[in-house]
Amino acid sequence: MMERSGKILCGLQNQYYRATYKSMGFTTEDLKRPMIGIANAWSECVPGHFNLRQVAQRVKDGIYRAGGTPVEFGVIGGCDGMGQGHDGMHYILPSREIIANSIESMAQINLFDGIVLLGSCDKIVPGMLMAAARLDIPCILLPGGPMEGGIEFDGRKSDQTSSTEAYGMLSANKITEKEYTSLENLACPTCGSCAYLGTANTMCSLSEALGMTLPDGGIIPAASAARLAVAEDTGIKIVELVEKNITARQIITKESMRNAIKICLAMSGSTNAVMHLTAIAHEAELDMNVLEEFDQLSGVTPQLAKINPASEYNMVDFYRAGGVSRLLEEMQPIICADEMTVTAHTVLDNIKNHIYQYPEDCRVIKTMADPFGYQGGVAVLRGNLAPDSGITKPGAFDESLHHFTGEAICFDSEEAAEEAILKGVIRDGHVVVIRYEGPKGGPGMREMYKAMKYLYGRGLSKTTALITDGRFSGTNNGCFVGHISPEAAEGGAIAIIKDGDRIEIDVEKRSINLLVSSEEIENRLKEWKRPEPKFKRGYLGLYCKIAASGSEGAILQYDKL
Structure with a gap:
């Protein structure tokens, strides 16, 4: 008998537990x-x-x-x-x-x-x-x-995300409604x-x-x-x-x-x-x-x-x-x-x-002697916008975007940003800022998946950037920085960005900065007021009180109760 289960299944005194298991068809031998x-x-x-x-x-x-x-x-x-x-x-x-x-x-x-x-x-x-x-x-x-993978679409085998990209293309009149609807039955075989x-x-x-x-x-x-x-x-x-x-x-x-x-x-x-x-x-x-x-x-x-x-x-x-x-x-x-x-x-x-079932394919996996790149595909950025950290994925976007400076356009929710993208409000050179989507502010640190896919579908993935205290889906590409900590709801600098501010993202230097003076940032933070929680009851009401920041794994801090 095993040490853990033996505590309740071994000995005359534990008949209760054995009888409970036997009511479901387990046998004496099973319980040994x-x-x-x-x-x-x-x-x-x-x-x-x-x-x-x-x-x-x-x-x-x-x-x-x-x-x-x-x-x-x-x-x-x-x-x-x-x-x-x-x-x-x-x-x-x-x-x-x-x-x-x-x-x-x-x-x-x-x-x-x-x-x-x-x-x-x-x-x-x-x-x-x-x-x-x-x-x-x-x-x-x-x-x-x-x-x-599903039917080929936009140069690769399709999947669920192809439908979201395609909706952005449809909104920009780049594909027909027939092309768009065909994915529904063929993207996920x-x-x-x-x-x-x-x-x-x-x-x-x-x-x-x-x-x-x-x-x-x-x-x-x-x-x-x-x-x-x-x-x-x-x-x-x-x-x-x-x-x-x-x-x-x-x-x-x-x-x-x-x-x-x-x-x-x-x-x-x-x-x-x-x-x-x-x-x-x-x-x-x-x-x-x-x-x-x-x-x-x-x-x-x-x-x-x-x-x-x-x-x-x-x-x-x-x-x-x-x-x-x-x-x-x-x-x-x-x-x-x-x-x-x-x-x-x-x-x-x-x-x-290990026995490999298929031959090597250097189009997908390369060698240490001949890699796709000499640095990893995930990077941690810091700066006055993210003193604790921000996370990006340079391995998934074009090197031309590794240094991006643009004009902020700010949204206090995912939905507001998505509506603006589909209406054509976002233009080349914009840095889309989506805030109050962190672990506490969201709450739950939602993914900005649709926003990035709509930018891609509208042909803006190589001319814009997106930053957020929320997260991104692993399928997103384009210039993005997520997990910005401290988050807006905790008084992070992302909360006080204004439309028109200049923002610089530099992957090589591992930096992300708001290009305004430190005095201006300090003055804006003094004027900032903490918003009311979006949820006050149920599990999310508890979660937003005790969730740690993204930089700490968004774990629950029970000592905060």
């Missing part, structure tokens, strides 16, 4: 084995989770095969895409904490010996990894895999996490790099038979981890976190990864500044992979080119290969034993 929880975020709300029923069954098969007993329970999971552009997006980032808290609660209520975490999407994957780090029991994360390198696939890839997902387990396509095979392998491995007592914090370490950061930089992953890795490190009590690690490592980590939105190639192309395993192999000189992983072997062992 390691009890493995399966935290399943399956739903019909999220395409990245739609196949997790089938995946869960194969995980159960593997657990049974290895001598364990699976016990499945549900976890919420919201789709960022479904929350875009309306009040639902306020709940997306806060749902990460609900996910972590609910898994922690179920693991402790039932004293599971280990957990398999099934989730694929933007806040679900980090929330699950946060729970694993907090619990420090044997855990494996298994995503459902990315979807296939299968279920799975989005076909591009958004936050979902970034975090699935980084879970592999952390060692918390079996090799290729983060990026095997959702509709592939290999997805079900890796599910069974995951079930087998979680029992082995329990037997060997290999827990999450033996895998999530400072060095494995640095490995994940380097992979994120090498593949130009989503800017949201900075915030999520910060939160995971906090839960693992690693005592490291993830933001500073990104800042330092971005200058010495080459960009080896280019995936949509940085190129026309999608996640399935990345998987076939070798994926995270290929990057880890290529980056051996600069990663820590001695770190333990959920295979119960080290990163180096995994590299040596």
